[in-house]
Amino acid sequence: MSSLLAVLDAIESESAAVELRARSYELLGDLTGRTVVDVGCGGGRAVAELAERGAHAVGVDLDPDMIAVARTRWPAGEFHVGDATALPIETGSASYYRADKVLHALDDPALAVAEARRVLTPGGRAVLLGQDWDLIAIDSDDSETTRRLVHAKADSMPSPRVARGYRNLLLDAGFTDPVVEVHTAVFADDTALDVLKRITDEEGWLAEQAERANANRILVVVPMFLVAAQA
Template identity: 85%
Template sequence: MSSLLAVLDAIESAPAAVALRARSYELLGDLTDRTVVDVGCGSGRAVAELAERGAHAVGVDLDSEMIAVARERWPAGEFQVGDATELPLETGWATYYRADKVLHVLDDPARAVAEARRVLAPGGRAVLLGQDWDLIAVDSDQPETTRRLVHAKADSLPSPRVARRFRNLLLDAGFTDPTVEVHTAVFTDHTALGLLKRITDEETWLAEQTERAQANRILVAVPMFLVAAQA
């Protein structure tokens, strides 16, 4: 858990990640005194940031260890253990719904989006944010191996390509007026190497990337889909 948290903290602290989260909050709308559910909240950073912007934010995550970390880090926040496909919230409870880097780990992301529609009040908004695992770009002298490893990682996940489906999932669930943005997260420091170690443990390939990192020549680019729609 500690090693995963270290990688996640490094990624979430990067300026581009901070800016992307801020953009997701903008797409929700006016946060003052609004209720927001942040699904797949992890260690709770977004819940704290939403609260700082005046929202009543509730973080939900299936991982009880992550919820424990969130409660320790943000004692003023509200966090619950819960399933994205069966949220522990009343129908029409929330003004806004946000899910960040979570739908790719679900076997049935469409059910989670339908659940988002259920918990939102009429006129509410949903924002989905996530990476397409099959589109990760890595600068490497071994392009064929790189393609194989990226595809293998994608295929190991329940829904690795769901981000490109966000718009249609929202429409299928009854949302309207979806907007789509694609932002590319670029990593050129030690964070890139930590990300690649989550993709593979193939030593020869990682050795090249480690040399690149030491020589300031590493580059990983991850397309992030950001989609908002009206309930």
């Protein structure tokens, strides 16, 4: 848990990640006094940032250990253990819904989007944010192995390519006026190696990437899909 949190903290502290979260908040709308449900809240950083912007932010995560960390880090926040497909939130009680890097881990992401529709008030907004695991670009001398490893990591997940389908998932659930943006996360420092270690533990391939990192030649590019729509 501690090692995963350290990696997540490093990634979430990158300037591009900070800017992307801020953009996701902008796409929600006026946050002042509004209830925002942040699904898959992890360590709770987004909940704290939403609260700083005047929202009543509620974090939900399936992992009790993550919720425990979030409550410790952000004691003023509201956090609940819960499933994205069965949120502990009353019907029609939230103005906004946000899910950041969550749906790829679900067997049926459509159920989570339907649940988002349930908890939102009429006219509320949902924002979905996440990466398409099949589209990660990595500079490497061994392109064949790189392709194999990226696809293998993608295929190990329940819904690795769901991000490219966010727009249609929202439309299918009855949302309207979707806005689609694609942002690019670029890693060219030690954080890049941490990202790659989450993709594979293949020592030979990682050794080449470590050499690249030591020589300031490492590069990992991750397209991030950001889609907002109205309930």
